[in-house]
Amino acid sequence: MSDELLDSLKNLVGKNGYLEAGDVGERYYTDPRGTGDVQPAFVLRPSTAGELSDIMKLCHAAAQPVVAQGGMTGLVGGGKPLGDEIPISFERMNRIEELDTKTNTMTVQCGTPLQTIQDHADQHDLLFPLDLGSRGSCTIGGNLSTNAGGNRVIRYGMARDLVLGVEAVLSDGTIVSSMNKFVKNNAGYDLKQLFIGSEGTLGLITRATLRLHRKPRSQIVGFCAAPGFDAVVDFMHHMQSAMGGNLSAFEVMWTSVYHAIIDAVPTVKAPLSRDYPFYILVEVMGGRPEHDQHVFETTLNEALETGLIVDAIISKSQSDVDDFWRVRDSMAEAMSKQHSPVGFDISLSIGDMEVFAAEIDKRLAASCNGVRHFIGGHLGDGNLHLVVAAGESDPPPREQIESLVYGLTGELKGSISAEHGIGMMKRSHLHQSRNPAELALMRTLKNSLDPKCLLNPGRIFEMPGTNATDSTHSSELL
Ligand SMILES: Cc1cc2nc3c(=O)[nH]c(=O)nc-3n(C[C@H](O)[C@H](O)[C@H](O)COP(=O)(O)OP(=O)(O)OC[C@H]3O[C@@H](n4cnc5c(N)ncnc54)[C@H](O)[C@@H]3O)c2cc1C
Numbered sequence: 328m329s330d331e332l333l334d335s336l337k338n339l340v341g342k343n344g345y346l347e348a349g350d351v352g353e354r355y356y357t358d359p360r361g362t363g364d365v366q367p368a369f370v371l372r373p374s375t376a377g378e379l380s381d382i383m384k385l386c387h388a389a390a391q392p393v394v395a396q397g398g399m400t401g402l403v404g405g406g407k408p409l410g411d412e413i414p415i416s417f418e419r420m421n422r423i424e425e426l427d428t429k430t431n432t433m434t435v436q437c438g439t440p441l442q443t444i445q446d447h448a449d450q451h452d453l454l455f456p457l458d459l460g461s462r463g464s465c466t467i468g469g470n471l472s473t474n475a476g477g478n479r480v481i482r483y484g485m486a487r488d489l490v491l492g493v494e495a496v497l498s499d500g501t502i503v504s505s506m507n508k509f510v511k512n513n514a515g516y517d518l519k520q521l522f523i524g525s526e527g528t529l530g531l532i533t534r535a536t537l538r539l540h541r542k543p544r545s546q547i548v549g550f551c552a553a554p555g556f557d558a559v560v561d562f563m564h565h566m567q568s569a570m571g572g573n574l575s576a577f578e579v580m581w582t583s584v585y586h587a588i589i590d591a592v593p594t595v596k597a598p599l600s601r602d603y604p605f606y607i608l609v610e611v612m613g614g615r616p617e618h619d620q621h622v623f624e625t626t627l628n629e630a631l632e633t634g635l636i637v638d639a640i641i642s643k644s645q646s647d648v649d650d651f652w653r654v655r656d657s658m659a660e661a662m663s664k665q666h667s668p669v670g671f672d673i674s675l676s677i678g679d680m681e682v683f684a685a686e687i688d689k690r691l692a693a694s695c696n697g698v699r700h701f702i703g704g705h706l707g708d709g710n711l712h713l714v715v716a717a718g719e720s721d722p723p724p725r726e727q728i729e730s731l732v733y734g735l736t737g738e739l740k741g742s743i744s745a746e747h748g749i750g751m752m753k754r755s756h757l758h759q760s761r762n763p764a765e766l767a768l769m770r771t772l773k774n775s776l777d778p779k780c781l782l783n784p785g786r787i788f789e790m791p792g793t794n795a796t797d798s799t800h801s802s803e804l805l
Pocket residue numbers: 359394395396397398399400401402404405406417437458459460461464465466467468469470471472473474475476477478526527528530531532533659746747750783786805
């Protein structure tokens with residue numbers, strides 16, 4: 328970066344608007360897996376969309392690349408600065424601007440932490456249902472840019488489904504404001520969708536209008552065991568039929584995951600014995616607590632009688648709910664305690680999941696000496712988290728494991744990224760989930776919105792003529 332640009336940027340944002348040299352802490356260049364590399368010399372911290380727009384005008388004129396940073400909880404190396412990129416941290420754009428109880432919407436700045444949004448909705452007897460383990464640190468800007476998922480997608484959808492309006496700044500500084508509060512808007516292209524899930528490569532999200540839901544009055548959780556994968560799927564359909572829209576989570580753990588959690592995480596109480604092939608956490612949220620509890624218990628009893636499940640325990644208190652969820656939420660911790668774990672976050676058609684599990688077992692056994700694998704995930708969304716860990720011997724090269732897993736995912740026409748995005752970490756495998764016409768259209772979009780390739784260069788895919796090369800690997804142990 329030239330001294331001239333540096334001075335102009337400093338003058339523009341004032342002394343609270345930037346950090347330099349020793350003041351740039353680790354949080355501006357490390358991610359949850361500690362894969363920080365080089366400390367950037369300079370970080371920008373804009374406080375308004377207008378200021379960001381002026382920053383981008385200067386960067387555009389000087390062809391200066393930038394990288395957007397929310398809470399830096401992303402798992403694919405997207406926010407980590409590379410080369411001479413200037414990090415733009417949204418930590419000062421963290422205000423809730425409005426909660427509108429007529430439209431059930433909340434308007435927020437992009438750097439607002441997810442948990443702040445959840446708590447604010449809760450205080451008004453409303454619910455913002457997006458929920459991730461990183462809720463205390465991740466920001467809504469990061470959630471929208473990655474189209475985050477989480478545990479309640481089966482009922483409320485992904486981040487994309489929970490937003491009505493977005494404001495974004497383009498690479499030349501243009502502010503595009505599509506901040507409507509209504510659900511239906513077919514007046515031309517739905518422009519906000521360009522910025523949701525595009526990982527900061529097409530525009531920088533500055534504000535959003537979020538869609539809130541009425542807060543449910545009941546939350547009931549069952550922890551169940553099933554005798555086989557077909558029974559798991561039939562059980563999910565049984566619950567969907569009986570509970571309708573009240574079904575809010577259906578989380579599945581293969582037996583190896585359950586054992587790993589019980590063995591590795593001392594704070595977890597085992598709700599059921601270790602004898603079963605599959606464990607399921609099923610949750611409903613409704614409006615009539617006693618009625619919901621009765622229907623839930625009856626439905627689970629029917630499943631027991633027909634053999635869809637072989638054991639079950641139902642929550643009777645909030646502390647039971649918390650205990651059952653702690654089992655599922657401890658998957659990441661249990662996996663991180665394995666030997667050299669390599670994590671994957673993939674999507675498959677439910678009909679292919681059993682084939683995938685059997686085939687990956689066979690392929691890993693054939694070519695990766697002694698490795699173990701663990702599978703769990705959000706079954707209703709077709710999303711599996713797979714972790715491959717070394718056994719007694721040295722771990723096989725990560726690339727070998729990745730090529731087996733992504734190869735099989737591609738053969739089954741699945742997605743190599745269900746919810747975490749592509750970032751730097753998965754871009755060499757993107758072609759295994761996207762065909763050449765799709766990839767070409769993605770490049771066309773990037774080229775029209777950001778022809779100088781200044782916004783998060785090299786994330787998702789490389790553009791010809793750019794050199795954002797980084798072989799960072801992180802792992803997705805969730
Ligand atoms: C314990 C844990 C649990 C997790 N669970 C889940 C889960 O269940 N589901 C899930 O989907 N993810 C999960 N994640 C991953 C992560 O929390 C999400 O990807 C989250 O949405 C990232 O938000 P962030 O603010 O931390 O974004 P960052 O990590 O700061 O950024 C992520 C990407 O978005 C870009 N970006 C950030 N802000 C903006 C902006 N305002 N405009 C444009 N681009 C921007 C960045 O450049 C980067 O490419 C988990 C992570 C952890 C550590």
